[in-house]
Amino acid sequence: xxxxxxxxxxxxxxxxxxxxxxxxxxxxxxxxxxxxxxxxxxxxxxxxxxxxxxxxxxxxxxxxxxxxxxxxxxxxxxxxxxxxxxxxxxxxxxxxxxxxxxxxxxxxxxxxxxxxxxxxxxxxxxxxxxxxxxxxxxxxxxxxxxxxxxxxxxxxxxxxxxxxxxxxxxxxxxxxxxxxxxxxxxxxxxxxxxxxxxxxxxxxxxxxxxxxxxxxxxxxxxxxxxxxxxxxxxxxxxxxxxxxxxxxxxxxxxxxxxxxxxxxxxxxxxxxxxxxxxxxxxxxxxxxxxxxxxxxxxxxxxxxxxxxxxxxxxxxxxxxxxxxxxxxxxxxxxxxxxxxxxxxxxxxxxxxxxxxxxxxxxxxxxxxxxxxxxxxxxxxxxxxxxxxxxxxxxxxxxxxxxxxxxxxxxxxxxxxxxxxxxxxxxxxxxxxxxxxxxxxxxxxxxxxxxxxx
Numbered sequence: 001x002x003x004x005x006x007x008x009x010x011x012x013x014x015x016x017x018x019x020x021x022x023x024x025x026x027x028x029x030x031x032x033x034x035x036x037x038x039x040x041x042x043x044x045x046x047x048x049x050x051x052x053x054x055x056x057x058x059x060x061x062x063x064x065x066x067x068x069x070x071x072x073x074x075x076x077x078x079x080x081x082x083x084x085x086x087x088x089x090x091x092x093x094x095x096x097x098x099x100x101x102x103x104x105x106x107x108x109x110x111x112x113x114x115x116x117x118x119x120x121x122x123x124x125x126x127x128x129x130x131x132x133x134x135x136x137x138x139x140x141x142x143x144x145x146x147x148x149x150x151x152x153x154x155x156x157x158x159x160x161x162x163x164x165x166x167x168x169x170x171x172x173x174x175x176x177x178x179x180x181x182x183x184x185x186x187x188x189x190x191x192x193x194x195x196x197x198x199x200x201x202x203x204x205x206x207x208x209x210x211x212x213x214x215x216x217x218x219x220x221x222x223x224x225x226x227x228x229x230x231x232x233x234x235x236x237x238x239x240x241x242x243x244x245x246x247x248x249x250x251x252x253x254x255x256x257x258x259x260x261x262x263x264x265x266x267x268x269x270x271x272x273x274x275x276x277x278x279x280x281x282x283x284x285x286x287x288x289x290x291x292x293x294x295x296x297x298x299x300x301x302x303x304x305x306x307x308x309x310x311x312x313x314x315x316x317x318x319x320x321x322x323x324x325x326x327x328x329x330x331x332x333x334x335x336x337x338x339x340x341x342x343x344x345x346x347x348x349x350x351x352x353x354x355x356x357x358x359x360x361x362x363x364x365x366x367x368x369x370x371x372x373x374x375x376x377x378x379x380x381x382x383x384x385x386x387x388x389x390x391x392x393x394x395x396x397x398x399x400x401x402x403x404x405x406x407x408x409x410x411x412x413x414x415x416x417x418x419x420x421x422x423x424x425x426x427x428x429x430x431x432x433x434x435x436x437x438x439x440x441x442x443x444x445x446x447x448x449x450x451x452x453x
Contacts, residue, residue, distance in 0.1 A: 014312075016304060017048040018231065018417030025367045028440045028451045033367035036422035040229070041178050041345045041413035042371055044209060046293070047231040053296040054233070054289055063285055065257065079288050082295035083278070089298035090223055090240050091214035097243045099278045100236065100291045104205040105130040107224035107239035108172070110281055111201055112137070114249035119168040122159055122198070124152070125379040126179075126335065131172050131203045132379070138170075145383045148336055149185040153192050160196035169198035175207030179377050179384070179411070181317075181345030182336050183207070190219045201241070205229050209415055210313060210343035212306045215241065227294040231301070231416065236290025243277075251280050258283035301416070309416050313344050316414055316423050320346055323427030329353075329434050333384040333409060344418070347375070347411040349385070350434060355408040356449035361438040364451045366429040368422075371411040381409055 015021075024032040037045055057078065062071030064079045083098045092098065101107045112134040115121070121135040124143045132142075141159055146152035156171060163169060171193045176183050186202055193200040201222040204213050208225040215223055222241030228234045251258040251274055258280050261273040274280050301309065321338075324330045329351040334340065350358055359372035374381045385407060412426060441452040 015419050016231075016300070016309075016416045018045040019048060019051055020045050021417065021419070027367060028364040036366075036368040036425055038412045038414050038418070038422060038426055039369050039371050040209070040415045040418070041181075041206060041375075041411060043228045043234070044231050044415055045417055046233055047297060047300050047417070049300045050232050050293050050296045054293050057289070057292060061288065064288055065279070075288050079286065079291055082291040085295035085298055086238055086240065089213075089302060090238075091212075091216050092240055093216060095243060096215065096241050097246060097278045098238060098240045099246070099281050100286055100294075101224075101239055101281075102235055102287070103130075103228070103237040104203060104224045104226040105134075105237075107237050108201070108203065109134040110239055110252045111170075111222060111224070111245075113252050114245045114281075115170060116168045116245060116248070118165075119170055120163055121170050121172065122156065123172045124155075125383065126177065127172065127174055127377065127380070128178050128203065128205070129376045129378070130205070131174060132377075135172075145335060145380060149188070149340075153185060153188045156189055157192045157196065160193065160198055166197065169193075169196070171198050171200040172203065173200065174203045174205075175213065176210065176343045176345070177335070177377075177380070178206045178345060179347050179375050179380050179409075180334050180336075181206070181342035181413070182334065183211075183341045183343070186218050186220065194219065199242070206343060206345060209301075211310060227290055227297065230294060230297045232293035232297040233290065236287050236294050238294065239281075246281060247276055250274075251283060253281070253283035255283035257286070304416070313415065316418060316420070317342065317344055317346070319420070319423050320412060320414075320427060324348060324430065327431055327434050330430065333381075335380075335384070344415055345411065345413040347381075347384075347409045349409050350430075353434075354449065355410050356444075357438070357442055358433065359410050360442055360449040360451065361433055361440070362426070362429055364442075365433075365439055366425060368426050368429055370426075371413070373408050375409075375411055382407070385409065 020037060023035045025035045026032050060071055060074055062075040064076040086098050101110060108130055115138055119138050121138045121140045123132060126145045143155050143159055146155055173189050174184055175186055190200045199221040202220040204223050204225040207213055209230045213223060222239060224239050227236035258274055259272050260275050263271050265271055324332055331349050333347045355372040359370050362368040362370055414423060442449050443452045
């Protein structure tokens with residue numbers, strides 16, 4: 001290896017500092033070990049920089065938009081600057097709005113409430129429930145799971161061409177699967193949607209933490225993501241995109257902040273004039289710290305450089321996939337095949353193992369945190385496992401006891417804060433568990449597999 005290559009390799013391998021990186025946890029077999037947090041797809045640890053920024057602002061906290069005092073004015077400026085930072089991070093168009101919400105789920109439910117009358121919604125069965133379920137007041141067409149990106153585009157084009165009547169339509173699609181990590185052909189799907197007079201919303205919850213997301217380049221109408229997957233704390237999210245449907249809809253929540261003017265009528269009722277901008281759907285006292293944390297995370301990722309972050313993550317992906325490939329009992333789940341581009345999210349099953357049992361052993365015996373279950377993407381996991389659609393399964397742990405077959409999988413996920421040692425320990429643990437079995441006895445308690453005391 002040349003000196004220049006070695007230097008580049010070292011820079012690629014440096015994780016960003018995150019909270020919890022030095023936390024130790026006890027092992028049932030004795031002793032302690034540094035916790036390996038490999039459940040980023042559920043919630044990524046907060047970046048140390050984000051936490052420091054929030055801590056520095058906390059003494060200056062004040063209610064926004066309605067206070068004359070210095071702290072309120074400061075907080076208002078910070079809140080609106082956070083909105084501009086997010087717009088820059090997403091490369092929004094000049095007329096786009098950035099609305100702060102509680103999460104991706106909240107963002108997509110907000111958009112669902114803003115759909116025009118008789119709007120048709122098209123969504124693949126492969127979506128997370130946050131994208132699959134909000135459209136309860138619309139006529140929804142659920143599309144079967146495609147097996148190639150090209151098939152995804154062709155399936156959508158046929159469905160849009162066949163819709164009757166040819167009125168407003170919305171396509172909802174993920175950017176990166178929370179089950180397989182595979183990247184979806186968002187730009188091509190957006191082109192297909194627009195060619196057939198439809199709009200498209202991108203669920204970027206799993207994409208934005210790993211890859212740059214450009215609203216203009218992808219040509220999507222809206223994008224939604226969550227702060228807690230973008231290395232910020234819980235409780236904040238974003239819906240960004242076109243303003244017209246949001247401006248034309250009744251406020252998502254009615255109350256202070258959303259209302260511009262409220263007057264009594266002579267008949268005893270009230271008349272309300274709602275705000276036209278983002279405030280229309282941000283009723284109540286907004287989560288200023290959450291918005292600021294998201295903006296801080298956007299700045300940190302941008303300054304770190306996505307080229308560097310992606311290169312490092314691909315190194316981690318190769319380490320995990322190569323390690324799992326050496327264990328014949330492991331089957332990795334995939335829609336688009338081994339060569340499909342992906343982010344650091346990998347789901348798999350192990351022959352002869354109940355998934356909850358395997359995940360419990362990884363935690364109790366190796367200090368490794370992963371996820372097991374159906375990952376709130378039931379139709380997709382069932383399709384990947386080849387199960388009957390009626391087969392029972394839960395979003396969390398299975399009901400099956402250790403050693404029994406379960407309709408669930410194991411998911412390992414990682415990102416910008418993951419040290420090499422964590423994924424290397426995971427690969428070693430999988431190999432040892434499959435070869436030697438668990439060192440401890442486990443039992444089912446409240447639907448979870450736990451070490452027997």
